[in-house]
Amino acid sequence: MEKISFRKATISDLPDVISLIADDQLGSTREDTKHQFPLVYRQAFERMTKQEGNDIYVAILGESQIVGCMQLTFIAGLSRKGMTRLQIEAVRVAKELRSKGIGRKMMKYAISLAKSSGCGLVQLTTDKSREDAHRFYERLGFEDSHIGMKLSLIRKS
Template sequence: MHFRKAQETDLPAIVRMLADDELGSQRERFEDPLPAVYHEAFAAMEAQTGNQIILAIEDEAIIGCLQLVIIPGLARQGMLRAQIEGVRVDSSYRGKGVGEALFQEAISIAKSAGCGLVQLTTDKQRGDAHRFYDRLGFTASHEGMKLILE
């Protein structure tokens, strides 16, 4: 397995994984052709410094992904932080260490960028994900909140 930054041509594989679970199937639109909103969002990410999708690749197939965003801020004496979003592993590769390897890669990138912490949010319905993040050393130190603007 190796890792690389996503390219626009990878979007169908990424969106397929984002849509491949109970929650994602309600939120995403994996269609051919892929809706333009995904291409627009990817272009906006590419234009923003420190915002990337990291892919896990095996035998030239995309088997996992996550979004890593480096966030500058004033809090904690100007400490950089890394935000992880959109973590997915192809259903046929779950339980094989892909997610852990992806996180190790993302954490390594965050450390190299000078980040002092890595944070993430996870849906309360994702019990397996919570156990996974706990095992990686993440702690539920804050209560996350969202306001949907539709």
């Protein structure tokens, strides 16, 4: 496999990123890929770029092929003696390239960013239905240590 590199996503990467996020059993029901490029994604990306330490990173195969993405958010906090943590969300690898080590490289990259930024903890959430993802994260050393809860503020139509 060609070399994998990483960089922060740009606005021009968003169609590829949204395609990755939508390309699984959950994303296919939550994302809008029927339209050219919905404005809501551009607006969300612009809000993210204004918030320091909240970025989408892309995994690049070779010179320019986007094959993975993840959202990394650095969170300053008071608990754990003022520890900063890295929150990892929206981890996706192109379907045809899964199980080839790209996800592992992405997570190692995220963890190295956390370490170099002085974080004391890396955390993530993963949907209960994603059993393969759970096994993947456990192999990387993540522990199922908390119960996550969500309250949706959007009405289902």
